[in-house]
Amino acid sequence: MHDLPLVIFTILSQLILGGFVTLWWLDRKYGGISQKTGLLISISFLILGGISLLVSMLHLGQPFHAYRAILNFGVSWLSREVTFYGAFIGLILFYTWFWYKDDGSKRGLIGWITAIIGVIAIFSSAKIYMIPSIPAWNGVNTLFAFFLTSLLLGPLYVAAILAIRNELGVNISGISISALIVTAVVMVVYFSSLFAGLPEAVETAKLTFKHILFWIRIVTFVTAFLLLGLSYRTSKWRSVKIYSAAFSVLLVSEFLGRFLFYETAIHL
Template identity: 35%
Template sequence: MMGEWALVLFTVFSQMAAGAFVSLWVLDTVKGNMKEATGTFVSQGVVLAMGLGLLASLGHLGHPLEAYRASAHFGTSWLSREVVLFGLFFFLTVVYYWQWRTGGARRLVGIIGSLVALLAVPTSGMVYVLAAIPAWNNFGPILFFLLTAVTLGPLYAAVLLMIKQYSLGKSLFQFVIAALACSCMSFALYLSLLISAGDVAALTGWNTMLSITFWLRLFIGWIAPLGILGYVLARQQWHISRYVILVFALVLIGELLGRELFYGSVVALTMFGL
């Protein structure tokens, strides 16, 4: 069980860091008026999130001190590619933070880091595209990992920016609304496809829907934040600093619940020998 939660924390926090890094780079590139103290603070938060994710991943290993061995088969193993890409991404987040802090040229590192992030997240999803597990042997893991990055990452960046009193426009929140809606509809479609597939995939779908974790994930991670952001949209109040932390917390809890559901639904089936 500890190993399962190590994977939950690693995947969610690494994807959050990837999305936040890209968000910071986009804001810095498009708006170009961010103070170095603000960028330093946000980039430091990205380093912290990625560092926590990597630290959590060690809990899944029987021998944490030999974690470097996981990168030995880059040419043939998606797991090795995941280890190498997220290791490289963590290094780039540290460099990016240092460049913000020292006032150095950061655009090139921002571009490379964003590209590595965009490669690392789907690579992490490919680790779980397994023929032995029909519910995972599809585009689902890649799609949901990417959706975690594009929903949770910008919100994490928004919280850090709000702490530094950086003014955020409506575009970021409109993007998050669209991403959350896409995530919810994609998961509904995914469940319907699983249930209609029959055999083990259908059992996974029903096992998911019958779980209390699924309903908590639905209300906490999708309905509640969409309701808050929808209320703000209806009132045209885009300076929503008082809502940002709440929305971020709800989405983070929802993503953690969803990832536990991702691993737990299949684990539950293996208990019955399926």
């Protein structure tokens, strides 16, 4: 359980990125989101961001020295992650301010910058793990996995809140179903590459398949796909209960997947 803070941090940070981009995109393209709801969602990103930062420091031997992580920006992906993620959360604060001021034009501009910085932050986070000493991590799958978590959780998080506020005017299910399909393809390619790789990679694949949490993840994954399939085809299924249920089971699925990511890693 030593890696639990990292599991929570990576899941939350990726959820925030996907949620932020969804809110910003819906606001710019479709409008119709009330000031109160937009402000509420944006504030929730700040709260989740604060939690993620606090949790991430629990993984450090000396949490109060966390600020030193930015000192090696030129050579360390960890330093870049800390810098860009901190900037990402800081920019969300400005974005939230423009929701409070109800300034759509400035909100749109700061949203562009915030989204770009957020993408760089998650890219930096993925690069930390793409190291030759752990074959199962050292590939583009890690990059895909981190960004797909953003696509799976972020839009559904925003959709659930908009449904609660009765302001959901766009069918979010299509985005989520596409992300689920891509995730399934990536998983197949990933495990195929593990079985064709180094002995340590093969061992990671075997450990994963033997773990009960992997099969629980598959069940939750399929459940979310069925729920979203129903909501995509029929408007009456685009409700608070469906979006909340789909988000909840996918959150469990991604949490279990990230836990196994750390748990089954085999070093050379």
